[in-house]
Amino acid sequence: MTWLLVIAGALVGAPVRYLLGVDAKYRLGGSFPWGTLAANAAACLVLGFVARGAVDGGLGSNVHLLLATGFCGALSTWSTFSYELLTLTSARRLAVAAGYLVLSVGGGVGLSFAGAAVADVVF
Amino acid sequence: MSFRRVLMRYSGLTVHRSRALHESAHSAQYGNVMLQKMALHAHTHPDHHPGIQRSVVAAVAVGGALGACARYGAERLWPTGGTHFPWTILLVNTVGCFLMGILMVTLKLRFPDAPRLISPMLGTGVLGGFTSFSHYTDGVRRLFEAGRPGYATGNLLLTVVTCLAGVSAGAVLTHLVLRGGYRPQGGTR
Numbered sequence: 001m002t003w004l005l006v007i008a009g010a011l012v013g014a015p016v017r018y019l020l021g022v023d024a025k026y027r028l029g030g031s032f033p034w035g036t037l038a039a040n041a042a043a044c045l046v047l048g049f050v051a052r053g054a055v056d057g058g059l060g061s062n063v064h065l066l067l068a069t070g071f072c073g074a075l076s077t078w079s080t081f082s083y084e085l086l087t088l089t090s091a092r093r094l095a096v097a098a099g100y101l102v103l104s105v106g107g108g109v110g111l112s113f114a115g116a117a118v119a120d121v122v123f
Numbered sequence: 124m125s126f127r128r129v130l131m132r133y134s135g136l137t138v139h140r141s142r143a144l145h146e147s148a149h150s151a152q153y154g155n156v157m158l159q160k161m162a163l164h165a166h167t168h169p170d171h172h173p174g175i176q177r178s179v180v181a182a183v184a185v186g187g188a189l190g191a192c193a194r195y196g197a198e199r200l201w202p203t204g205g206t207h208f209p210w211t212i213l214l215v216n217t218v219g220c221f222l223m224g225i226l227m228v229t230l231k232l233r234f235p236d237a238p239r240l241i242s243p244m245l246g247t248g249v250l251g252g253f254t255s256f257s258h259y260t261d262g263v264r265r266l267f268e269a270g271r272p273g274y275a276t277g278n279l280l281l282t283v284v285t286c287l288a289g290v291s292a293g294a295v296l297t298h299l300v301l302r303g304g305y306r307p308q309g310g311t312r
Contacts, residue, residue: 014187
């Protein structure tokens with residue numbers, strides 16, 4: 001049962017990340033990976049909310065498995081993120097790579113706190 | 124990056140198909156019989172948004188579910204909740220980045236004509252679902268809130284170092300094995 005919840009969440013999370021990538025390329029063009037940035041940022045915000053809600057708000061472990069482990073886990077990625085950083089670095093776009101890294105990590109941690117803060121208000 | 128290259132990268136379109144799309148759009152400007160080809164193309168790719176194919180979306184979904192299950196299995200095997208240092212997700216992310224370096228270079232150098240669903244399924248899907256950026260930042264936040272700023276900062280920096288080392292090592296080693304020398308790719312994605 002727990003595995004099915006994780007699978008259900010990931011079946012949605014991974015394609016949403018892919019579609020965000022396609023959509024960002026289509027709308028914005030260029031080579032900056034806005035799609036991965038948006039997917040990671042959204043996942044950090046939602047996971048901050050769900051993680052706090054599961055602990056303090058009585059969301060329960062099933063919701064946590066579905067949304068945190070499954071959905072947010074599959075929506076966000078380190079592997080694609082790291083390969084994008086490697087590609088930017090290989091292309092000698094060091095400032096862009098550094099900016100992407102700092103924006104992702106700083107923004108991600110900040111949004112994780114923001115999601116938890118929202119959960120504090122809601123629950 | 125041109126729209127055509129974007130299409131190729133994200134839809135898994137072959138060069139041939141993409142060129143056909145490009146040419147039929149070009150011909151349409153001159154109003155010749157290629158319009159018929161465009162109609163045929165529109166029929167075979169009914170999705171509204173350009174560049175999106177349902178088979179690729181499905182491959183990413185299935186791969187993502189497999190990757191997430193592997194991550195969940197690791198979390199069950201080595202649980203690291205509470206105020207513990209989140210070694211498990213650090214290991215998962217590092218291994219995932221290492222495998223991504225191997226996969227992308229292997230596909231580029233050895234299997235450039237691999238079936239078009241392979242890269243979205245294994246890269247975007249399996250490895251993307253296996254690794255998790257949000258679980259990384261969640262661990263950092265949790266450690267800060269638990270009054271362990273040293274662990275939190277350590278996790279914050281160590282993950283960046285190990286993941287970047289992982290993807291670089293995977294790419295360089297695969298280059299060395301397949302080509303006998305590493306050459307920076309120089310291109311943009």
